[in-house]
Amino acid sequence: MAYSQKVVDHYENPRNVGSFDREDQAVGTGMVGAPACGDVMKLQIRVNEEGIIEDARFKTYGCGSAIASSSLVTEWVKGKTLEQAMQIRNSQIADELALPPVKIHCSILAEDAIKAAIEDYRNKHPGHGQTASEPQGTQGSAVRAAA
Amino acid sequence: MQLPIYLDYAATSPVDPRVLDKMLPYLRERFGNPASRSHSFGWEAERAVEQARSEVAALVNADPREIVWTSGATESINLALKGAAHFYRDKGRHLVTVKTEHKATLDTMRELEREGFEVTYLDVAADGLLDVARFAESLRPDTILASVMFVNNEIGVIQDIVRLGEICRERGVLFHVDAAQATGKVVVDLGALKVDLMSFSAHKTYGPKGVGALYVRRKPRVRLEAQMHGGGHERGLRSGTLPTHQIVGMGAAFQIAQSEMATENERIRRLRDRLWRGLSRIEEVYLNGDPMQRVAHNLNVSFNFVEGESLIMAVKDIAVSSGSACTSASLEPSYVLRALGRSDELAHSSIRFSVGRFTTEEEIDFTIRLLTEKVTKLRSMSPLWEMHLEGIDLNTVQWAAH
Numbered sequence: 001m002a003y004s005q006k007v008v009d010h011y012e013n014p015r016n017v018g019s020f021d022r023e024d025q026a027v028g029t030g031m032v033g034a035p036a037c038g039d040v041m042k043l044q045i046r047v048n049e050e051g052i053i054e055d056a057r058f059k060t061y062g063c064g065s066a067i068a069s070s071s072l073v074t075e076w077v078k079g080k081t082l083e084q085a086m087q088i089r090n091s092q093i094a095d096e097l098a099l100p101p102v103k104i105h106c107s108i109l110a111e112d113a114i115k116a117a118i119e120d121y122r123n124k125h126p127g128h129g130q131t132a133s134e135p136q137g138t139q140g141s142a143v144r145a146a147a
Numbered sequence: 148m149q150l151p152i153y154l155d156y157a158a159t160s161p162v163d164p165r166v167l168d169k170m171l172p173y174l175r176e177r178f179g180n181p182a183s184r185s186h187s188f189g190w191e192a193e194r195a196v197e198q199a200r201s202e203v204a205a206l207v208n209a210d211p212r213e214i215v216w217t218s219g220a221t222e223s224i225n226l227a228l229k230g231a232a233h234f235y236r237d238k239g240r241h242l243v244t245v246k247t248e249h250k251a252t253l254d255t256m257r258e259l260e261r262e263g264f265e266v267t268y269l270d271v272a273a274d275g276l277l278d279v280a281r282f283a284e285s286l287r288p289d290t291i292l293a294s295v296m297f298v299n300n301e302i303g304v305i306q307d308i309v310r311l312g313e314i315c316r317e318r319g320v321l322f323h324v325d326a327a328q329a330t331g332k333v334v335v336d337l338g339a340l341k342v343d344l345m346s347f348s349a350h351k352t353y354g355p356k357g358v359g360a361l362y363v364r365r366k367p368r369v370r371l372e373a374q375m376h377g378g379g380h381e382r383g384l385r386s387g388t389l390p391t392h393q394i395v396g397m398g399a400a401f402q403i404a405q406s407e408m409a410t411e412n413e414r415i416r417r418l419r420d421r422l423w424r425g426l427s428r429i430e431e432v433y434l435n436g437d438p439m440q441r442v443a444h445n446l447n448v449s450f451n452f453v454e455g456e457s458l459i460m461a462v463k464d465i466a467v468s469s470g471s472a473c474t475s476a477s478l479e480p481s482y483v484l485r486a487l488g489r490s491d492e493l494a495h496s497s498i499r500f501s502v503g504r505f506t507t508e509e510e511i512d513f514t515i516r517l518l519t520e521k522v523t524k525l526r527s528m529s530p531l532w533e534m535h536l537e538g539i540d541l542n543t544v545q546w547a548a549h
Contacts, residue, residue: 017528
């Protein structure tokens with residue numbers, strides 16, 4: 001599998017690896033994917049009182065493209081409002097990283113991870129902005145269906 | 148030490164320089180067609196082909212007349228399975244094989260199913276071995292052939308060909324064995340084994356790619372319907388001009404295997420065991436396949452909570468394979484490891500290391516250091532590892548498949 005230079009860069013020097021306390025009220029956590037499919041992404045956002053994402057962290061189990069996609073979106077969501085972050089599309093991620101067709105699912109997963117993290121944050125703050133649906137979690141982890 | 152380090156000998160091996168030296172004259176001055184009967188160019192080529200036939204036969208204790216040249220193990224398997232099924236179709240329509248066989252066998256069996264044959268695909272135990280009693284139970288009065296590989300290409304386990312052969316002979320079922328991964332690694336004695344057909348490859352045993360052989364037993368005689376028609380070469384079983392240089396290479400490679408395998412396998416076993424001692428110091432690593440009943444060359448390890456493709460990317464200084472080489476372009480986990488009942492995570496996290504003739508201790512030590520460092524790094528990025536450290540049993544998490 002030939003990877004683009006950008007994928008290799010994010011894979012070798014991943015940005016924002018780590019975890020926030022998932023119980024922190026300012027933190028939204030999204031966990032998407034499944035071990036059976038070979039990809040699990042955990043994306044966390046820290047949102048300030050103005051509703052702006054001021055920091056992000058990820059951990060990913062998956063191929064180089066999955067790691068690069070999640071590393072990239074931690075950079076992209078920083079400084080964005082929740083509404084702006086919701087606008088990030090998988091096609092933008094795939095274009096930026098020049099993902100081959102067999103790896104498009106990695107970018108879809110990264111988009112889903114952003115949405116899951118925002119939904120988790122909104123569930124912690126009902127009344128702020130849009131209301132979100134019921135959380136689907138097991139043992140405190142927000143595991144959501146991906147495309 | 149040169150990088151990258153080659154640890155994928157089960158995918159293919161380099162041609163031994165001694166083998167290449169013997170091949171070259173047959174591409175230059177001794178270029179004759181072994182089927183030419185009217186001049187010395189042909190006679191010389193024919194002599195070389197027959198010499199090689201004797202060398203291949205000698206490694207497996209067969210009669211040279213039982214060896215048919217092919218383009219490789221895939222063709223041998225096709226000829227054995229389709230050839231026997233077509234010839235004996237009036238005797239029965241049932242065939243037996245195993246779920247962990249190579250795709251050359253499984254795909255040929257699928258094709259025979261499309262032609263109206265019925266195939267039973269047997270499960271293996273968690274150690275990769277076939278249960279002999281279950282094999283015996285699967286044979287029916289209308290079973291015409293069973294096919295089992297000698298040595299598994301992914302996990303290196305050795306099936307009990309002695310007993311499986313005895314059962315087949317007793318029940319009047321033809322027995323084909325895919326021995327592509329076995330030559331030079333285990334003793335193959337066709338004088339003692341009750342095997343009717345056996346497939347061989349040259350390039351897994353330091354010979355050239357593009358040549359192989361099929362053993363077809365003479366006593367009791369096994370009949371096949373040819374799959375390739377033309378000039379009637381190889382007693383009509385496989386037409387096509389013989390590639391003399393390739394055949395000479397296979398003969399030379401098998402001759403070296405015969406004279407050196409005992410000492411070579413001891414050296415390789417020490418290197419493989421050294422590799423496993425080093426890797427097993429890492430937490431949460433699992434050996435796939437039976438630890439004892441396997442060839443000395445193979446080590447198949449799952450690094451839990453690390454995804455195989457990203458691990459391969461992290462260890463690009465060593466050449467290894469994730470799953471089997473034939474399926475590593477796809478995103479599916481190894482079907483062999485799934486057949487052992489390994490979890491999805493473990494099946495996705497496997498690496499096959501295969502040690503060979505030119506592997507050094509220095510290379511093994513480098514590999515241990517590299518794996519230890521990279522597995523630690525990838526786990527620090529893995530949400531599954533984090534959950535494991537938090538004491539969460541991943542089997543209790545309801546994952547959403549995508």
